[in-house]
Amino acid sequence: MNEDIENRLRGALRRIDPPDGFAERLLAALPEKELPAPVAALRAARPVVAQSAASPTRWRRFAVPGALAASLLAAVFLGQQIGAQRYANEQRAGLEASRELMQALRVTSKKLDVAYQAVREHDAPPPHGDAEETRT
């Protein structure tokens, strides 16, 4: 019973072609797709060394940890350089400040000397005046 219906169904359900121009309309509706460079071009660009016995997978396996280690070393080195630079700058600034302080002290000392000299000259009695007073 079912065989008869199955055969009739197979006959009734034959594939039908879509209307003419279906593929062309579909192509026109295709979005622009970002595609990787064609495989052939990639193969042509690949250096011959890469095809040698050294397996590229080994490189790939160590590439990421290697890059991380290199980044870490670079960061440590850079940190040290920055620290040394900062220390040198602070040392230079300290020396400069001390030089300025010494200069200020020297100037102050000179001024004090001048002032002291002036006071001494003012307080000292005139050398001839005393003798005349004693005589009179």
Add this chain to the structure above:
Amino acid sequence: MTRSEPSAVQADPASLDTRALLSSARDGDRAAFASLVRLHQSSVFSIGLRMLGRRDAAEDLAQDVFLQLYRKLDSIESLEHLGFWLRRVAANLAIDWLRRSAWSAQPLNDDSPEPPAPEPDEDPLMTRALSGLLGELAPAARAVMVLRYQEDRDVAEIAASLDMPVNTVKSHIKRSLTALRGKMIGARLVSAEDMP
């Protein structure tokens, strides 16, 4: 037994290697993609037509399926996978469309301006009536029948395509055949003696 995949020679005599077509299409060759479309367009369009019952809807569905294919070409592993992928997406998309719209209540109405030419030993009235009766089945059952009798797929592949247990597929086929037989007798397309 399942229907074999179409060969490249049938669709494009200039191309002898459909694997190369798939590979070229993956690399962005639009002409190769168009050749793949031509190889599979009748299958996808017919699934849409038998499921939705209208040529314009079937064409929309086929366009949608092939646009999805274009975006997913990288995930297609082989030509067999391509055929399976297209049938699966077309059938499930059609079920989705039917469930979202009022089409599910309508019988299949293949009154297209370009009906397929009947085989010499085929009764065109019977063909049309059977297509119409098929359209009265529920979407999932209809998809099972289309994949089984139009695409000639085995039960296991239909189950995988529609994410159904194998026993559910078998039960859909059995019940649909019984229902179709009853409808054919009821519509006096055949007599009960012809289909005891």
